Amino acid sequence: MTHNKSSLATPAELHTFVGAALRAADLPAGDAEAIASLMVQADMQGSDGHGVIRLSQYVKRIEAGGINRVPKIRMVSDRPAMAVIDGDNGMGHLVVTAATKLAIEKARETGVAWVGTRNSNHAGPASLYARMAVEQKMIALYFAVGNANHMPPWGGTDLLLSTNPIAVAIPTKDEVDVVLDMASTATAYGKVKAKAKRGELMPEGWMMDRSGRPLVDPTKSDEGFLLPIGGHKGYGLALVIGILAGTLNGAAMGKQVVDFNKDSSTRTNTGQSIVVLDVNAFADLEDFTRAIDTLIGDLRNSAKLPGVDRIWMPGEQSAIKRERFRAGGIPISNGVLRDLDLLADQLSIGRLKTFSTATTGVL
Amino acid sequence: MTHNKSSLATPAELHTFVGAALRAADLPAGDAEAIASLMVQADMQGSDGHGVIRLSQYVKRIEAGGINRVPKIRMVSDRPAMAVIDGDNGMGHLVVTAATKLAIEKARETGVAWVGTRNSNHAGPASLYARMAVEQKMIALYFAVGNANHMPPWGGTDLLLSTNPIAVAIPTKDEVDVVLDMASTATAYGKVKAKAKRGELMPEGWMMDRSGRPLVDPTKSDEGFLLPIGGHKGYGLALVIGILAGTLNGAAMGKQVVDFNKDSSTRTNTGQSIVVLDVNAFADLEDFTRAIDTLIGDLRNSAKLPGVDRIWMPGEQSAIKRERFRAGGIPISNGVLRDLDLLADQLSIGRLKTFSTATTGVL
Numbered sequence: 001m002t003h004n005k006s007s008l009a010t011p012a013e014l015h016t017f018v019g020a021a022l023r024a025a026d027l028p029a030g031d032a033e034a035i036a037s038l039m040v041q042a043d044m045q046g047s048d049g050h051g052v053i054r055l056s057q058y059v060k061r062i063e064a065g066g067i068n069r070v071p072k073i074r075m076v077s078d079r080p081a082m083a084v085i086d087g088d089n090g091m092g093h094l095v096v097t098a099a100t101k102l103a104i105e106k107a108r109e110t111g112v113a114w115v116g117t118r119n120s121n122h123a124g125p126a127s128l129y130a131r132m133a134v135e136q137k138m139i140a141l142y143f144a145v146g147n148a149n150h151m152p153p154w155g156g157t158d159l160l161l162s163t164n165p166i167a168v169a170i171p172t173k174d175e176v177d178v179v180l181d182m183a184s185t186a187t188a189y190g191k192v193k194a195k196a197k198r199g200e201l202m203p204e205g206w207m208m209d210r211s212g213r214p215l216v217d218p219t220k221s222d223e224g225f226l227l228p229i230g231g232h233k234g235y236g237l238a239l240v241i242g243i244l245a246g247t248l249n250g251a252a253m254g255k256q257v258v259d260f261n262k263d264s265s266t267r268t269n270t271g272q273s274i275v276v277l278d279v280n281a282f283a284d285l286e287d288f289t290r291a292i293d294t295l296i297g298d299l300r301n302s303a304k305l306p307g308v309d310r311i312w313m314p315g316e317q318s319a320i321k322r323e324r325f326r327a328g329g330i331p332i333s334n335g336v337l338r339d340l341d342l343l344a345d346q347l348s349i350g351r352l353k354t355f356s357t358a359t360t361g362v363l
Numbered sequence: 364m365t366h367n368k369s370s371l372a373t374p375a376e377l378h379t380f381v382g383a384a385l386r387a388a389d390l391p392a393g394d395a396e397a398i399a400s401l402m403v404q405a406d407m408q409g410s411d412g413h414g415v416i417r418l419s420q421y422v423k424r425i426e427a428g429g430i431n432r433v434p435k436i437r438m439v440s441d442r443p444a445m446a447v448i449d450g451d452n453g454m455g456h457l458v459v460t461a462a463t464k465l466a467i468e469k470a471r472e473t474g475v476a477w478v479g480t481r482n483s484n485h486a487g488p489a490s491l492y493a494r495m496a497v498e499q500k501m502i503a504l505y506f507a508v509g510n511a512n513h514m515p516p517w518g519g520t521d522l523l524l525s526t527n528p529i530a531v532a533i534p535t536k537d538e539v540d541v542v543l544d545m546a547s548t549a550t551a552y553g554k555v556k557a558k559a560k561r562g563e564l565m566p567e568g569w570m571m572d573r574s575g576r577p578l579v580d581p582t583k584s585d586e587g588f589l590l591p592i593g594g595h596k597g598y599g600l601a602l603v604i605g606i607l608a609g610t611l612n613g614a615a616m617g618k619q620v621v622d623f624n625k626d627s628s629t630r631t632n633t634g635q636s637i638v639v640l641d642v643n644a645f646a647d648l649e650d651f652t653r654a655i656d657t658l659i660g661d662l663r664n665s666a667k668l669p670g671v672d673r674i675w676m677p678g679e680q681s682a683i684k685r686e687r688f689r690a691g692g693i694p695i696s697n698g699v700l701r702d703l704d705l706l707a708d709q710l711s712i713g714r715l716k717t718f719s720t721a722t723t724g725v726l
Contacts, residue, residue: 077644077645077646079472079473079474079475079641079644080443080444080472080473080474081443081444081473081474081475081476082473082474082475082640082644082645084645109442109443110442110443110444110445110473111442111443111444111445111477112442112444112445112475112476112477112638113444113475114474114475114640116645139607139611152665152666153662153663153665153674154674154675155667155668155671155673155674155675156662156665156666156667156668156671156674157665157666157667157668158665158666160661160662160665168603168607170603170606178602178603178606180599180600180602180603182593182596182599182600186593211669212668212669229592229593229596229597230545230549230592230593230597232675232677233545233592234592234593236543236545236677237543237545239541239543239662239676239677240531240533240541240543240677243533243541243655243658244502244531247651247654247655247658248502248640248642248645248646248651249645249646250645250646253658254658254661254662255661275475275638277445277477277611278442279611281440281442281445282440282445282447282479282611282612282613283440283611283612283613288610288611291610292606292610295606295610295616295617298523298617298618299516299519299523299602299617300516302515302516302519302520302521302523303515303519303520303521304518304519304520305518305519305520305575306574306575308518308519310518311516311517311518311519312517312518312595313602314595314599314602314603
């Protein structure tokens, strides 16, 4: 990824800035801290469509009354291996964190646990929550309904489906944890937004217009729709993920999905589902993680196509970015920085402290 | 799908034939019946790469000692919401049926249950087992490690991954149940085999040769590999599905996978995982299934791209085939029929009774 005209911020400065903005929007201090921490993690792993780029939008929604600043997050269904949590329209980061913690706790007892959310909100990249389980050496699967419909059913043109992502995280012994985080579309809409902010064109295959022509200008994204991976397969995947994360939890899906890019005041009733597996219930943890390390080694060291330098594991490039950005700073594009400066002035908080980079880096 | 030069068999005749073949291969009569029933279901829903086309191969493997005719299927791990079953190298259909029944039973208690298998074998199309849960008005997810590696990791050329399918089945009220059944590759290897049997070429995008050129002749499938859906995304999906269905259950994955097309005697140690959700734990079943019917109606009745007649739901075309083939007979290609005739003669059983169709039907 080439970051043209970007500045850098240290993780600490970015955290401080996001926390200050959320407190200035009247979120309780503890919640502002927790959300800031997750948003900085998103940018640090290169999920630049789901991190600080969303801050102005979150603040706008909080101030428009579209988010409950002091939600009473509560369980509305409960069985030994499952629960449904009502997020009371709080910030999604808080609701999904609560769901993930509960799933981890239940999985320790029952071996596997599935916790769904309703009345939640956009919570950043799916991998953040799957990784919470991996830090406990557990496996997690995560499904979410996206917060705007950008895809028609296969063969259609009405935007009735979102990019509905799936994440799966698997612990290792010495290798980087395996963390798959993928939209069921060829790209996530957040990446379209990031392209627009950076003033770049999209590759063909990301979007199509309503007459079936490729759409490459991200500022014209309203004139078309995202394309699913594998044609009808990605459509089917988006549909079932939406049902598992939305309909099943009593959350929005299909026509009910509120476009949070255009509407900041209507309750989104976002749904997510997290599934946690206690590896110890299936196998000896040491044996299992060693087997995953061996599998990774077999894949990485296998023969490569001409011109290919390295075979990557899901999550590996994010892990490298995490280390690089921790040490060298997180790239913030000039478009995003302008937004954040405006936001700082509106909220009467200090602007984000950045330092510039002489050369543009290919990461 | 155009069936050139095919004959038709009634479901009852096909069932009788498959059952007789398996009994002649010395499987116990009850097991032969259960397997025949699932294999006929596969062909009836149009999963023609996973039904009777595999019969000769199964018999060859049984006779070569690669399958245990009288397995003692037993639980090796057990927690309230999970289990791992050791299939004792029995026919996969029996092992996965046992796993599915156990997952359904456990899910009624705990809300959600996850049951994995090891020492299992090829079990036919993933959707068969997900549909068993749907018949109980429950939701199911199914993951499996394929029985031959046909795909390299993204950027590689060594065949270290299979097509590792995922199935998700969701009950409805009056609509056809939603049943997604997809390989993480652009196509399943069974479909390549079916193309070869029918003497047809493959479309570009299904396979690639080791120098990166499209491969369209299914009889040359050994010279290349299957392509994942969505590039690196499908690779990631195949990898995590393989870990969830294989490594986690102590079953084969990666280098350990035995190519059952080439080797009929080595134990495959196939792994599968089935996850069952009791809808009643999450929502009122009536409300949920009605919501799914509404969602389906919204999608089906939405605007279509020029030239598109109908928007399909996952599983809908299979359901239509099921009804059509039940009434009008199951198409058996001449290539498959020749194999079955040979098999009948070898086993000294009556040949499959078929009737021919005057016109070739576009289904």
